[in-house]
Amino acid sequence: MERADTDFLTGEERTGEPERAFAPAAGVRRTMGMELLRVENVTVRFGRFTAVQDVSFSLYAGQTLGLIGPNGSGKTTLLRTIASLQRPASGTVMIHGEQVRPGLESAARNIGFTADVPPLYEGMKVRQFLQFVAAGYGLMPEETGTLIDFWLEKVWLTDKAGAKIKGLSRGMKQRVGVARTLLPNPNVILLDEPAAGLDPAGRVQFRRLLTDLREQGKTLILSSHLLADMPEYCTHIAIMSKGSLMKFGTVAEVSAGADDGRCRYTLELAEPIANVEAELAGIAGISEIAPGRLRVTFLYESGKDRAAGLLRTLVGKGIPVAGFSAHAPGLEEAYLRTGIQQVD
Amino acid sequence: MIGSSRSYAIGMAHFQLAGGALSLGLMLSAYALIFGAVVGSYLYYGGTPYAPAKITDAAITILFMVEALVLLLFGAARISLAIRNDVSSRMMESHRLMPIPAWRAVAGYLLGGTTHALAFAGLTLIFAWILAAAAHVPLGDVAFNQGLLLLFAGLVWSAAALLTLIYRHAFFIALGMALLGICSSFLVYATIFLPGVLLLMGPLIGQTVFRYSSPVRLEWGFAASIAGQAAFFALFFNGACRRYRGMYATTFTATQAFLLVLAWVFVSVCGMGAWKQFLMLPRPYEWDQPGFYAMQVVASIVVGMLLSLIPAYTMAVEQGESRRMAYLAWPLVVVTAVALALIPFGTDQIGGLTWKNVGITFLTVAPFVMAAYLFCRWYRLVAFGWVVLWLSVGVVVLWLAPMVVALVAYLVLPGDSQKILQTITTLSPIGLLIDRWVEEPRDQVSPIAGMIVQWVGPGMLLLLAWALRRVKRGATEDRSGGSGMAAVGVPAPPAVG
Numbered sequence: 001m002e003r004a005d006t007d008f009l010t011g012e013e014r015t016g017e018p019e020r021a022f023a024p025a026a027g028v029r030r031t032m033g034m035e036l037l038r039v040e041n042v043t044v045r046f047g048r049f050t051a052v053q054d055v056s057f058s059l060y061a062g063q064t065l066g067l068i069g070p071n072g073s074g075k076t077t078l079l080r081t082i083a084s085l086q087r088p089a090s091g092t093v094m095i096h097g098e099q100v101r102p103g104l105e106s107a108a109r110n111i112g113f114t115a116d117v118p119p120l121y122e123g124m125k126v127r128q129f130l131q132f133v134a135a136g137y138g139l140m141p142e143e144t145g146t147l148i149d150f151w152l153e154k155v156w157l158t159d160k161a162g163a164k165i166k167g168l169s170r171g172m173k174q175r176v177g178v179a180r181t182l183l184p185n186p187n188v189i190l191l192d193e194p195a196a197g198l199d200p201a202g203r204v205q206f207r208r209l210l211t212d213l214r215e216q217g218k219t220l221i222l223s224s225h226l227l228a229d230m231p232e233y234c235t236h237i238a239i240m241s242k243g244s245l246m247k248f249g250t251v252a253e254v255s256a257g258a259d260d261g262r263c264r265y266t267l268e269l270a271e272p273i274a275n276v277e278a279e280l281a282g283i284a285g286i287s288e289i290a291p292g293r294l295r296v297t298f299l300y301e302s303g304k305d306r307a308a309g310l311l312r313t314l315v316g317k318g319i320p321v322a323g324f325s326a327h328a329p330g331l332e333e334a335y336l337r338t339g340i341q342q343v344d
Numbered sequence: 345m346i347g348s349s350r351s352y353a354i355g356m357a358h359f360q361l362a363g364g365a366l367s368l369g370l371m372l373s374a375y376a377l378i379f380g381a382v383v384g385s386y387l388y389y390g391g392t393p394y395a396p397a398k399i400t401d402a403a404i405t406i407l408f409m410v411e412a413l414v415l416l417l418f419g420a421a422r423i424s425l426a427i428r429n430d431v432s433s434r435m436m437e438s439h440r441l442m443p444i445p446a447w448r449a450v451a452g453y454l455l456g457g458t459t460h461a462l463a464f465a466g467l468t469l470i471f472a473w474i475l476a477a478a479a480h481v482p483l484g485d486v487a488f489n490q491g492l493l494l495l496f497a498g499l500v501w502s503a504a505a506l507l508t509l510i511y512r513h514a515f516f517i518a519l520g521m522a523l524l525g526i527c528s529s530f531l532v533y534a535t536i537f538l539p540g541v542l543l544l545m546g547p548l549i550g551q552t553v554f555r556y557s558s559p560v561r562l563e564w565g566f567a568a569s570i571a572g573q574a575a576f577f578a579l580f581f582n583g584a585c586r587r588y589r590g591m592y593a594t595t596f597t598a599t600q601a602f603l604l605v606l607a608w609v610f611v612s613v614c615g616m617g618a619w620k621q622f623l624m625l626p627r628p629y630e631w632d633q634p635g636f637y638a639m640q641v642v643a644s645i646v647v648g649m650l651l652s653l654i655p656a657y658t659m660a661v662e663q664g665e666s667r668r669m670a671y672l673a674w675p676l677v678v679v680t681a682v683a684l685a686l687i688p689f690g691t692d693q694i695g696g697l698t699w700k701n702v703g704i705t706f707l708t709v710a711p712f713v714m715a716a717y718l719f720c721r722w723y724r725l726v727a728f729g730w731v732v733l734w735l736s737v738g739v740v741v742l743w744l745a746p747m748v749v750a751l752v753a754y755l756v757l758p759g760d761s762q763k764i765l766q767t768i769t770t771l772s773p774i775g776l777l778i779d780r781w782v783e784e785p786r787d788q789v790s791p792i793a794g795m796i797v798q799w800v801g802p803g804m805l806l807l808l809a810w811a812l813r814r815v816k817r818g819a820t821e822d823r824s825g826g827s828g829m830a831a832v833g834v835p836a837p838p839a840v841g
Binding site: 120122123 | 438589593
């Protein structure tokens with residue numbers, strides 16, 4: 001197929017592809033420059049437990065939000081609420097200015113959601129399953145085959161089209177789940193831990209796919225623990241803890257929040273030493289010491305001069321330094337600085 | 345919309361998962377081969393000593409019994425399994441994301457997983473027609489019986505779907521209990537004492553769809569049976585749709601839950617009038633006594649009262665979400681009790697059935713329904729199970745315990761034991777109603793005194809519940825620093841699904 005040979009990343013190479021491959025399905029609006037998603041004061045409770053507490057934000061077409069936070073912080077519940085799979089105790093979710101209600105057809109057409117473990121009919125073949133999904137969304141039978149071929153190519157499963165889902169690896173099933181979500185061409189795409197089962201090469205390809213979807217004007221929300229990848233494809237970051245949004249902003253804004261004149265240092269030890277924590281605590285300006293047997297991290301003032309001075313002090317104290325590095329403030333640092341504790 | 349492919353997506357998926365066209369073709373071919381072999385053998389060996397018409401009748405009956413098993417057991421099990429698997433694998437959430445209306449999705453479950461059973465039924469009808477034509481049985485009778493069976497299958501299927509959507513193992517638990525009931529004859533007695541159940545099971549009992557030598561007579565009881573089945577099918581189907589959507593706190597709306605009670609009253613009243621049309625008792629005259637009818641009335645009322653838990657709970661939940669329900673709740677509670685009080689209208693065999701007696705029935709039932717509603721209002725935030733537990737305790741304390749005490753007193757106490765029996769049974773609504781309808785004009789305790797006792801019992805239970813609630817709220821306030829916020833902030837019940 002011609003489309004199978006084209007690069008998904010550049011607009012030029014898309015020339016010549018049938019327009020319908022990227023055309024919104026019936027009922028899906030074109031979106032560039034529009035506010036696609038508005039979440040207003042959403043609170044979700046399970047009995048007396050509050051899973052999501054008064055969360056509000058809005059996203060425009062072409063924006064990608066990375067949702068980060070510890071396990072149990074409410075990320076998945078928030079995604080499920082936006083997808084209208086979870087009933088909020090209060091608050092509203094609006095897509096295209098229309099409040100999402102259970103069974104609302106326009107919302108169903110505009111929202112795609114992939115769970116961390118995507119539900120699939122394991123007894124079906126990949127193509128058969130996607131045909132079922134296409135039928136469920138009312139896609140025209142004459143274009144279903146083309147669309148399925150297209151998305152199978154994009155998730156690198158063309159050669160598995162005739163394979164039973166039962167026999168696929170976890171990563172492949174994850175990709176089938178992504179294809180299922182993208183097949184009806186939704187404008188708001190919600191992905192819960194989408195890269196969890198992917199191998200390193202798959203993650204690279206997946207990041208490209210996300211970037212391309214963003215450039216098409218889709219609004220994406222992803223929950224992930226892979227913070228290092230996020231700046232590549234996210235425009236916005238939200239940090240959640242105990243159901244609340246601790247931080248929300250562009251990647252630059254959230255990362256800049258961590259830059260308070262200090263940065264995190266990693267000290268590699270040549271050999272284990274006793275009382276390393278006490279030794280470090282005795283140096284003025286060092287805080288948040290996380291001691292390990294041969295590796296210690298801590299916060300100290302940033303800047304080359306300060307780092308050089310600190311290294312001299314460490315060596316002067318007789319600490320067997322095997323390695324010494326400073327980490328520029330970034331997403332990870334911003335996340336750690338929020339002081340979020342792991343929720344059991 | 346009707347013709348769009350997504351209308352049938354879920355049904356088609358389950359048809360494919362069940363083996364698709366290939367397995368369907370194989371199954372129907374095997375069935376046709378077996379049928380052909382049996383008929384061929386019969387013709388080849390020159391028949392039997394019995395008359396051909398009898399043989400043909402028996403053959404049609406056997407065919408329809410096999411078909412009934414396939415439709416009712418296999419079909420319902422397929423539906424339940426399909427839903428259970430989709431719930432377990434969270435595939436149902438994937439379906440909910442699709443722009444498929446809930447009723448189409450539920451219809452997909454009902455028809456997709458049962459395609460094999462339906463095709464089997466279709467082929468059976470053709471075979472039955474062939475046999476009927478050979479035996480000169482009117483083809484209309486065969487088709488009519490088939491229609492009745494399919495309608496009944498629809499009711500069973502919708503019940504299977506609803507039960508599985510409420511709790512994924514519920515259908516198989518219910519099936520096991522039903523089989524146990526059949527083996528222990530409990531179900532037989534249930535149909536005797538609950539004419540509503542008898543009416544709903546009309547196609548399978550008495551003048552059944554399996555009899556061809558004397559075709560089903562179109563008496564009014566069958567019309568009532570069909571209407572009752574249709575009403576319950578509609579309610580179950582609607583409940584299944586709400587459960588499928590998974591975004592509602594209750595399976596029914598308050599109005600639908602009330603209609604469920606009303607439907608029970610309807611089938612009970614009609615069942616009491618028409619039970620002889622369905623039930624084939626060996627010696628029906630033994631049952632034809634006022635005491636038997638009184639037991640039918642009381643049993644139907646008891647089941648109706650248990651069903652009234654559903655509107656009570658639903659009203660309590662909706663009241664927290666809708667201002668309209670805040671005004672409508674108490675009127676609906678009263679109307680539910682009034683509806684249950686209409687059950688005695690089903691029979692004129694218990695004598696003296698007057699508005700006064702209906703009034704007494706209402707006053708007997710009303711405390712239970714009101715208590716149920718208040719319990720649900722107070723405890724809905726904890727769990728529906730708590731409400732059921734409370735009311736079960738209430739039923740045992742208020743209804744059954746006095747009967748046991750009365751029985752023991754009757755057996756143990758000498759002399760004036762009859763008076764003691766009457767006094768104690770008056771504590772129990774069952775005792776009061778039976779005394780009222782069966783033992784009149786016995787010198788019994790005044791109904792007014794009985795009524796007072798009826799209201800004192802639930803009142804005491806409610807008082808206890810209220811006191812426990814106060815204690816619990818006090819403890820919560822203590823934990824929250826006396827602000828009371830923890831208790832005042834009323835959380836909505838969790839979404840179901």
